Amino acid sequence: MCTMIATQIKVAGSGKAGNGWFTLGEANVSYDHPFEAPFEHALSLDFVNEALGPSARVSVELDVASARQLVDTINAILAKADSGGYIVE
C-alpha cells in the first residue's frame, strides 16, 4: 500500500463482470499502484459487492488526465439531465 490513498463509498446500481451482471454494493476509489495499467500510480475505481465475495468486482485503472476528464464529464452529463428535468431524487 504505497500511497494508501483510498476510500470506499456505498453505491446502488449494477456492474457487469465475467460472470454477468451483479448488484453493486460499494465503490472503492484509490490512487495507488495499478495492477495492470502501465503507470506507477493510477486512479482506480473498483465497483464491488463485498457481500457477494471478492470476485464481484468491476475495475478500471485510469491515468490522471482521464480520471479528471471522467469526473468533469459525469458532472456535465448529470447537470444536463438535471436541467432537462430528468432527475428525481
Next chain:
Amino acid sequence: MQYATNQYEGMIAETIVIPGHNGDPIGAYVARPLGPGPFPAIVVIHHMPGWDEWYREVTRKFAHHGYIAISPNLYHRAGHGIPEDIAVQVRAAGGVPDDQVVGDVAGALAYAVAQPTCTGKVAVFGTCSGARHAYLAACRAPGFAAIINCWGGRVTMEPQELSPNQPVAPIDYTKDLACPVLGIFGEEDFGPTPPQVALLEQALIAHGKTYEFHMYPDAGHGFFYYDRPAYRQAQAMAGWKQIWAFLAQYVG
C-alpha cells in the same frame, strides 16, 4: 549459491497453514531446498498487489539459492479469491493492521527456525509495502539476522498519514532494530523518494545501526518487477547481486 551442472538440486514448494498473529491460522507459501542442509532461511513479505505470482516466484528463487523461504499471506483474513481481488478489498479497508502483520511475520519466523534443516539464521525480505512491513517486523519481532528493504514506501510517514491500522511510522522503531539492513532504492521513485531514503539513513546512523543502501539511477518504484514497465534490467540484476552478497555475509 550457484549449482554446478553435475550437482543434485531439488526443492519442495507448497502452500501450508501456520499460526499467525494471536495464533490465527494463515496461509503461507514455503519453498525449501531438498537435502540435509543446514539451510538459512528467509521470510518473504508480499507487496500491495497481494500474495501473487511474482511473490511465488521470488520465494522459489530464494530456495534455489539455498534458503528455506516462507511467504505468509498477510491478507488471509480478507478472504480468498484471485490475489488482486483480495488486495482491492484490503486497500479499501485501510490496509492490514501493523500489529497483525508483525504477529503474522513472527509466525513465519517461528516456522522457519523450527525446521530441522534450518541453521536458525533467518532474514526478512520485502518490496514496496512488503518492505515497510519487513522493516516493522525486523524492529518489533525479535530473531531476524538481516533485513532487505526494497523500495519500502511509507517507512517514513507524516503525522497525517498515520491511521488506526498504521499508528506509528516504522522509522520510529529504528532504535529497536537488531540486525543489519540492506536497502535497494531507485532515484526516480515517488515513494520512497530519495529524501525519504535519506531520512531513514539518518535514523540508522543516529542509532548506530549496520546498514548499506544502494540507490540506482534511471530506476523508479518496483524496478525488479519484470512484468511491469518499471522493470530496469541492469539495475535489477545489480540489486540481486547485492542481495546475495548481503545474505551470504549476514545469514549464510
